[in-house]
Structure formats: structure tokens, C-alpha cells
Amino acid sequence: MVTPSRINLLERLPLLKTILKSRAFQPVLMLITLFVFVLAILTGLFGTPAGSRNFNIIFVWIVWWALLIIVMVPFFGRLWCAICPIPAPGEWLQRRGIIQRRTGRLLTLNRRWPRRLKNMWLQNFGFLGVAMFSTIILTRPSVSAWVLFSFLLVGVMLSAVYKNRIFCRYVCPVGGFIGLYSMLSPVELRVEDQGICASHTTKDCITGNEHGYGCPWMVFPGNLTRNTYCGLCVECLKTCPKNNIVINLRPFGSDLMVAKERRLDEAYKAFIMLGCALLYSVVLLGPWGWLKNWANMDTLPHWAIYAAAFLAINLLVLPGLFWLVTVASRRLSGQAVPLRRLFVDYAYTLVPLGLSGWIAFSLGFVLVNGSYALGVVSDPFGWGWNLFGTAQAGWTPLWPTLTAFLQVGTLTAGLLFSVNTAYKIARQNSQDHRLAFLATLPVTGFLTLVTLGFLRLYLG
Numbered sequence: 001m002v003t004p005s006r007i008n009l010l011e012r013l014p015l016l017k018t019i020l021k022s023r024a025f026q027p028v029l030m031l032i033t034l035f036v037f038v039l040a041i042l043t044g045l046f047g048t049p050a051g052s053r054n055f056n057i058i059f060v061w062i063v064w065w066a067l068l069i070i071v072m073v074p075f076f077g078r079l080w081c082a083i084c085p086i087p088a089p090g091e092w093l094q095r096r097g098i099i100q101r102r103t104g105r106l107l108t109l110n111r112r113w114p115r116r117l118k119n120m121w122l123q124n125f126g127f128l129g130v131a132m133f134s135t136i137i138l139t140r141p142s143v144s145a146w147v148l149f150s151f152l153l154v155g156v157m158l159s160a161v162y163k164n165r166i167f168c169r170y171v172c173p174v175g176g177f178i179g180l181y182s183m184l185s186p187v188e189l190r191v192e193d194q195g196i197c198a199s200h201t202t203k204d205c206i207t208g209n210e211h212g213y214g215c216p217w218m219v220f221p222g223n224l225t226r227n228t229y230c231g232l233c234v235e236c237l238k239t240c241p242k243n244n245i246v247i248n249l250r251p252f253g254s255d256l257m258v259a260k261e262r263r264l265d266e267a268y269k270a271f272i273m274l275g276c277a278l279l280y281s282v283v284l285l286g287p288w289g290w291l292k293n294w295a296n297m298d299t300l301p302h303w304a305i306y307a308a309a310f311l312a313i314n315l316l317v318l319p320g321l322f323w324l325v326t327v328a329s330r331r332l333s334g335q336a337v338p339l340r341r342l343f344v345d346y347a348y349t350l351v352p353l354g355l356s357g358w359i360a361f362s363l364g365f366v367l368v369n370g371s372y373a374l375g376v377v378s379d380p381f382g383w384g385w386n387l388f389g390t391a392q393a394g395w396t397p398l399w400p401t402l403t404a405f406l407q408v409g410t411l412t413a414g415l416l417f418s419v420n421t422a423y424k425i426a427r428q429n430s431q432d433h434r435l436a437f438l439a440t441l442p443v444t445g446f447l448t449l450v451t452l453g454f455l456r457l458y459l460g
């Protein structure tokens with residue numbers, strides 16, 4: 001029983017199902033990404049300090065980032081989490097194996113993750129922490145390498161203490177925003193029939209069986225209504241004896257309409273991501289050289305002022321302005337809904353615009369600097385190697401005249417998607433079209449101003 005607007009991909013593409021059910025498929029991809037990840041750490045530590053000639057900076061912060069934000073997250077949601085190398089060593093140690101399903105308990109101290117940390121707040125603060133140092137991380141290969149190594153180390157340490165993927169679910173700063181933006185993706189993993197799950201007493205997808213492990217993300221597939229916390233590891237596809245797991249194609253942004261799961265920590269993630277996209281554009285693409293110097297820690301006091309402003313804008317200014325927008329929306333429409341709930345509801349309208357802001361920002365970066373990848377792949381450490389004969393490839397910005405058009409198109413699409421989402425959310429709180437329209441007006445004004453801010457930065 002598939003929802004009418006869904007297409008069951010596993011039914012249409014039986015080969016895909018066979019591949020995904022194979023226990024070897026995912027670990028092989030993870031081994032490849034782990035190899036690249038370790039190479040990024042080694043090149044960062046031992047390679048040239050010139051970022052444009054170092055594999056670490058070019059492949060992590062330009063190639064991988066662009067692939068993630070422009071292709072993987074918008075079209076495939078958490079696909080990256082399914083092949084991410086960071087949790088791999090910890091997970092394989094827990095399982096005492098890489099491919100085959102080993103019987104017995106996971107090798108871990110099996111401590112309980114604190115209840116008050118079962119949310120996105122750690123990921124919100126973790127992302128802000130990395131973002132405050134981003135100008136330094138993006139330009140110094142050795143710093144970038146230590147950041148990557150620390151991710152790997154924390155992943156292993158958490159796996160040793162807690163079972164399953166605690167790092168991915170509650171700690172990883174990247175996983176947090178992938179989860180938020182994966183709500184937009186046109187791909188979802190769900191159960192075909194929730195009734196079958198309700199009556200299936202052994203719940204192998206939670207406990208695991210001889211075909212696979214219980215859900216490493218601590219999710220019950222039978223209750224899945226959004227992509228946010230499903231890491232697409234497809235373990236449940238292997239364990240479900242009722243053949244009840246499906247992967248569907250669906251309309252973009254379907255999860256934004258799931259009202260009962262909206263939460264303040266996720267709302268804040270939406271503010272932080274939008275705020276960081278704006279601030280990155282100001283610092284890295286704007287004409288203010290002094291600001292870039294401050295972000296790059298030319299002096300400690302300068303950086304401290306920059307960091308304080310960065311935090312204040314993300315945690316206070318943007319949410320504060322949006323609170324006023326929510327008050328105006330409630331007054332205009334007369335909706336008898338608690339203000340806090342409206343604030344959280346409307347924060348989800350920032351998701352499409354936030355992602356389009358990141359895509360526009362990343363397009364500028366990858367089209368201008370992506371050509372460095374050709375040289376770096378032949379000489380990853382910058383030591384004068386020429387592995388594939390491309391070491392001398394010069395810097396060639398791709399489609400320089402097209403970039404602005406692509407950015408305007410992306411931001412316009414994001415704005416329209418966000419405004420449409422605002423109206424639909426308003427309709428969830430009001431049956432009356434006119435009142436919903438009035439409620440949408442202040443939110444639309446806010447979204448439009450933010451879009452104009454992005455355009456001003458990109459078009460000069």
C-alpha cells in the first residue's frame with residue numbers, strides 16, 4: 001500500500017533492491033570513502049600548506065562539499081550518511097567485523113545516552129563551533145586535517161561507550177544539517193504498511209536477526225514519517241522478514257508538512273543554517289577584506305569580536321527577528337495558536353530557502369575553484385608528483401558568466417518553495433484561505449528580504 005504520490009523504487013528497480021540487500025555493498029563504498037578521508041588527513045598534515053594545491057582543502061571543502069550540498073542532500077537526502085567514513089571504524093569495531101553479520105552483542109560499554117541530549121542541540125552548537133573557525137579551517141590544510149581526525153576519533157570513542165551510531169544521530173555537526181535538509185529530498189525510506197509493523201511482534205528491524213543488525217540510528221521504521229533521523233543504512237531492508245521496507249520517490253519537501261514532529265531544536269538548526277549561509281557569503285564573497293581578516297584570526301581580539309557577533313546573529317538576532325515576524329503573522333490572521341508553536345512551525349519555511357542559499361554559495365565556490373581538483377588529484381601532497389598527468393592543469397573558472405544566473409535561479413526557486421511552504425503551514429493552522437494568506441504575508445516579507453540580501457551579495 002503505497003501513498004498515491006509515491007513511486008516504490010524497489011518494486012520498479014528489482015536490481016537496486018538486490019544490490020541494497022547485499023551486505024557487501026555499503027561497506028565497500030565506506031572503505032572507498034575512508035581511503036579518501038585518510039588521504040585527506042595525511043595530505044593536510046604532511047602536504048603543502050598552500051590550500052589550492054593540497055588535496056585536503058580542494059577535495060574536502062570544494063569537491064565533497066559541492067557534491068553534498070548541490071547533489072546528494074537535495075536529491076537523495078541522507079545518502080552521504082549511508083557511505084560516510086567517519087562512523088565506519090567505530091561501527092566495525094562494535095560489530096567485530098565489516099561485512100558479515102556477527103552474532104552476539106555489540107562490543108561496547110553499552111552506556112545510556114543522556115536523555116536531555118536526545119535532540120539536535122549538540123549538533124547545533126557543534127556546527128556553530130566549526131563554523132566560527134571555518135575561514136581558518138578552509139585555508140589551512142593542517143587545521144582542516146586535525147578537524148577531520150578529531151571527528152574520526154570522537155566517532156570511535158562514542159562507539160566504544162554507547163551502542164549504535166550515537167555520533168551520527170546526536171553529535172555529528174554535518175549530520176544535523178543533512179537531517180534537516182533531507183526533509184526536502186524526493187527520496188524516502190519507509191514501511192509499506194504500518195499495520196504489518198503494528199502486528200509484527202518480533203520487530204526484527206529493532207532487534208536485528210541473522211540477516212542484519214537492529215537499526216543503528218535507533219529509529220523504528222514502522223513510525224518513520226520524515227527523513228530527518230533515518231541514515232539510509234538499509235539495515236532494515238535486510239532484516240525485515242515481512243518485506244515491508246520500501247524506498248519511494250515522492251514530491252520534494254514532503255516532510256515539511258509533518259506537523260506533529262516539528263521541534264524547537266530543529267527550528268534553531270534552520271536559523272543557524274540560514275544565518276551561516278548568509279554570514280559565509282558576507283565574509284568570503286563580500287568586498288570587506290577587513291572582515292575576512294578578522295574571521296581569519298589576524299589578531300585574537302578581532303576574531304573574538306567576530307565570533308561573538310557570529311553567535312549573536314545566529315542564536316539571537318535572526319530568531320529574534322523571526323519571533324517578531326511570527327507575532328505579526330498571528331496578529332494579522334488572528335490564529336488562536338500558541339506563539340511558540342507558530343514560531344517553530346514557520347521556522348520550517350526557512351528550510352528550502354536555507355538550502356538554496358547554501359547551493360548558491362557553493363555554486364560560486366565550486367565553479368570558480370573546482371578546476372584546482374584536476375591538478376591536485378595528480379599531486380595530492382603538492383610534492384611535485386604527476387600521478388595522472390594532470391598536475392600542471394591550470395586554474396580555469398567554469399562558466400563565469402553563467403554563475404550569477406544559476407545563483408539567481410536557485411535562490412528564486414528556494415524563495416518560491418519557502419513561500420509556498422509558509423502558506424501550506426498556515427493552512428494547517430487555519431481552514432480559512434484568507435486568514436492563511438494573511439498569516440503568510442509577514443513570513444513572505446522576511447523570506448524575501450533574506451533572498452534580496454543573498455542576491456545583493458552575489459550580484460554586487
Ligand code: SF4
Pocket residue numbers: 191196197198200202203204205206221222236239240241242243244245
Ligand atoms: S521488521 Fe519489518 S514488519 Fe516488522 S516492525 Fe520492522 S519494519 Fe515492520
Ligand code: SF4
Pocket residue numbers: 189214215216217218219220221229230231232233234235236237
Ligand atoms: S530506519 Fe532502516 S535505513 Fe533508516 S537508519 Fe534505521 S535501519 Fe537504517
